[in-house]
Amino acid sequence: MxxxxxxxxxxxxxxxxxxxxxxxxxxxxxxxxxxxxxxxxxxxxxxxxxxxxxxxxxxxxxxxxxxxxxxxxxxxxxxxxxxxxAPPAPPEPISEIQPPNLASLRPLNQAEESSLQTCFPWSVFYLKHLEYHPQGVVCRGQLRTTPEAAYRTIRENVEAQFGDRFHVIFQEYYPGEPFFELVVNPAATIEGKNSPVLIRPGFAAALFLLTMFTTTWAGLQVVGRVPTIAALLENGFPYSIPVLLFFAARSFGQFITARKYKIAITLPYFVPIIPLPFFPLGTIGAFTQLKSPIPDRKALFDIGLVGAFMGLIISIPLLAWGLVQSSVVALPNQGGLFNFQALDPRFSILLAIFGKLAIGRELTPDAAIRLNPMAIAGWVGVMFTAFNLMPIGQLDGGRMIHAVFGRRMGARIGRISRFLLLGFAIVYPHLLLWAVLLLLLPALNEPTLNDVLEVDSFRDIVGLLALVILMILVLPAPKFLTTALGM
Structure with a gap:
């Protein structure tokens, strides 16, 4: 139970x-x-x-x-x-007995509609028609300048006319047909202005301390030791401190990047969990929540990149250093990604190469690795980084794919990736949990405010490089590699 x-x-x-x-x-x-x-x-x-x-x-x-x-x-x-x-039905006359149906009212009256039309200069974006819905207005027309200049001009004009009443979104769902959408800004309402503050350091600190307790306990549970001072120093803290460092680094990296782009974001909240045999980690990570729209695809890319990059620069050195201090045991008949006492190094190309370099000749075809607590923390970081690099939805990889290829194409890549991983899971059962979790994630991401502006060529190259790194982390070591390594 x-x-x-x-x-x-x-x-x-x-x-x-x-x-x-x-x-x-x-x-x-x-x-x-x-x-x-x-x-x-x-x-x-x-x-x-x-x-x-x-x-x-x-x-x-x-x-x-x-x-x-x-x-x-x-x-x-x-x-x-x-x-x-779909345009709503005309509003019913206001009655003294029954209030009007607010959901059917247009967000703009006739005078405001005229003001809105003046926000679209014909030389920037030729406005053809408006489509109303209760949350905002869709403005369709023809783009006559660069996406960056058009968005800047229209946004400034709308803000001059309506203040912070609307979020101005510029997107292109079909190629060659960009459109503006004015969505009601909930933060501009009385309820939004009176909402609780985002930065709750006391709550974040309490979750961090609780997660430090559960991860320290997890470090002891992995090796089956009772909580003594010696056990805490040898197994508890050597696991909990590095794994918390990993999650803190990637989460605070995203936090700082979001604040750089003036995006409202919460502090990282760690999620403690009791260590169990099938999930002995003591935590499922730390997360932040974006509370305001992302301005453009460049910002979206950078937020995803920083999370993945910070994860790699912490987890890979931890894994490499921990493997040097790890030992070799007999390869079990059945194993998994969380079998830290007998981990099959062939589960990952990265693990196979690093394991061979760190352990050497002792790592034979019938041998597994008994991970040192620091190596466990590094391996956990590598797994979480690889999962978040998957090009799906709101994961780091999904954000980068959306930024590089656009929202529509990014969603297609995400759907294909989910079924490819499911196919791999049939051959390699240790990937089944990832495949199931990714099937639960929507492939289509939310648009940024300026979703038409493309990223530069440097970000294109980095995005493709991230996909290569993902394959090195996730794919099992092929036969030719294990043969060359003597594994």
Whole structure:
């Protein structure tokens, strides 16, 4: 029951962090559908007195719930898209008995509409028509200058006319058809201005201390030691301090980058979790939440890049130094990514190369690595960095792909990547958990304010380099490499 509770908690945090802001579908409905296969299998086991559900039934159950889960996310998007493009019905006359239906009112009256039309100079963006919805206005027309100059001019004109009432979004869903969208800024409302402050250092510090306790406990649990002073110094702190350093570095890197671009963002919040046999890490990481739109694709790229870069510059040296102090054991019949006492070095190209360089001849084809606590922290950092480099949704890699190729093409790459990883998981079962988690993530990311402005060639090259690094971290070592390394 404890495992079931923690799995449910992890799924809920996963959905609220990466999925909830991309769809109008209720978080609890998405959570219920995601957890339904687990609940059904538990009930089946109880009713059948310990017998597990047949494999064919399990596959049908998981596939059906996955299709329903993705449909619910897309349904939330369809409702929003339909509402964005379909003009509302004319508002009913105001009655002294019944208040008007505010959802059907236009966000601009006739005088404000005339003012809005003056915000679009014909030499910058020739405005053809407006489309209304309760949250804002879609302005369609023809671009007659560079995207950067057009966005700067239109935004300044709108701000001069309406202040901070709208977010000005410039995007191009179809090639060659850019359009502006004025979305009501919730921060400009009374409720938004009176919302709680983003920076809550006391709450962040409390979560950090609690996570330090759970990760120190995890460092002891991995080697099966009781919490003595010697055990804390040899196994507890050598794991918890480096792994917390890794998560703090990548999260604060994103925090500083977001503040550089004047994006409202929360402090990093660590997520403690009780170490368990199937997930002995003591934490699922630290996260920040962006509370205001990202200005352009360059800022989006930099936020994703800094998170991945900070993760690599911390985790790779930790892994390399820890492997030097690690030892060799017999290769088990079954292993996984969290089997730190007998980790198969062939799980990753990076791990195979680093392991051979650090350990040498002792790392034979029938040998595994017993990781030192610092190497465990480095390996955890490498796994989290690799997962976040996946070119999907709001992950670091998804943000970079969106910035380089555009929102629409980035979503296509994300969908292809999910099914490619699922195919790899059939051959390499240790990737199955990643494949399932990525299937739960929406591939389509939210647009930036100026989503038409492209990134420079340097960011293009860095983005492609990030994909190469991802393959080195994720793909198992091929046969020719293990043969050359004598593994």
């Amino acid at each position: 404890i495992w079931l509770f923690l799995l449910g908690l992890f799924t809920y945090l996963f959905i609220t962090q990466w999925v909830s802001n991309l769809t109008r579908t209720s978080v609890w409905l998405l959570w219920s559908v995601a957890m339904l296969p687990v609940f059904v299998m538990v009930v089946w086991t109880i009713v059948s007195r310990g017998q597990t559900m047949p494999t064919q039934y399990s596959l049908v159950l998981f596939a059906g719930c996955l299709v329903l889960y993705l449909y619910l996310i897309q349904r939330g998007r369809i409702e929003r898209s339909t509402m964005d493009t």
